[in-house]
Amino acid sequence: MDKAKIKETVLGGIIKNNPTFVLVLGTCPTIAMTTSLSQAFAMGVATTFVLIFSNLFISLLRGLIPDKVRIPCYIVIISTFVTIVRMVMQRFMPDLYGTMRAFIDLIVVNCIILARAESFASCNKPLYAALDGVSVGLGFTGALCLIGIVREFLAGGSFAGIAIPGFPAMSGTGASAFGFIVFGCLMALFNFIIQKLEARKEKMKRASLPLFDGKAEIVKEGTEK
């Protein structure tokens, strides 16, 4: 096991390759299932479960799956785990399942899962693949919860179902269109923070360089990861 690779895999899915804010994949549940924190969290956990196990199994079978029919093979593996999630939710959480059922089925066509299968699980060892599933899943769940918190606060004036005194509900913010706006603004905020951090890093790097000329620029590019 290589410590650097573990660190890179774990941090990659949460920040650098955040599926929601950076890669902009799996946007349908991101907008549809974030009207409240509890719903967003459930959606995130369900997707994470499918992501971890499909990554693990695709990685285990990566030597057996022929290249030409790999997409159908991945889809069968993914849909098996989606069916498991659907059955478990239907049995143990019937209320939640009732409100989310269309989008639980749609996990099977969530492009995050297929993208991770294609770009990571199919060419990495099982343990790394499962770890990648955990990390990307966490990144997805975190982003969903964030949007859920903002939308629930605006539309209902509450946090996780508990009303916050002094903050009445804003009428109209429960409308479907509001999901797009909140998602767009949060993504802009994410971009803003990343851009600021990068600008700061650049500045510090420049300050530490001995010469501030064309040569320094080349050195900078070489040392960048």
Add this chain to the structure above:
Amino acid sequence: MTVSILSVMFAAVISDNIVLSQYQGICPFLGVSKKISSAAGMGFAVIFVMAVSSVFTWLAYNYILLPLELDYLYIIAFILIIASLVQLTEIIVKRFSPTLYSALGVYLPLITTNCAIFGTANSAVVYSSYAFIETFAVSVATGVGFLLAIVLLACVRLKSDRADIPKCFKGFPITLVTAAIMALAFAGFAGILA
């Protein structure tokens, strides 16, 4: 009967638009709306695959899965039908119309993971248990709704991508805000059919 089909179709195109009020198919809606021509190509490909897959999923569900009491396997069955139909469409189009193939080229394989296709088959065949004709009509109308939404967004993006906006809003964020305003406009039609 015909009136109810027409009203369902109208809802599927405008007031209950698949992208803007049901939040399905948002990935291609955001990803393939940079140019009007590619947006239209994607839209027509979706209409075609949606219409054909609705026929096959309806037949498979009502004549294979239900009689054998295997309906809990519908997710696996539907996604396999859609994936193989997309593959088949690609082969046929490539063989008989190379021009159309090069026009659609990249977008065809992408349709497999377009959740609008799977979602429509799901809601029409499993949840609403429509009759065959209704399923087909709703699927075509949903596809038309997708085409309308993606082409309109591509038109708006022609302007918004060149507008002077804050750096952090460039790209996806401003597109999402645009989509929100479009969704509000489409929601305004909801009252017509009350």
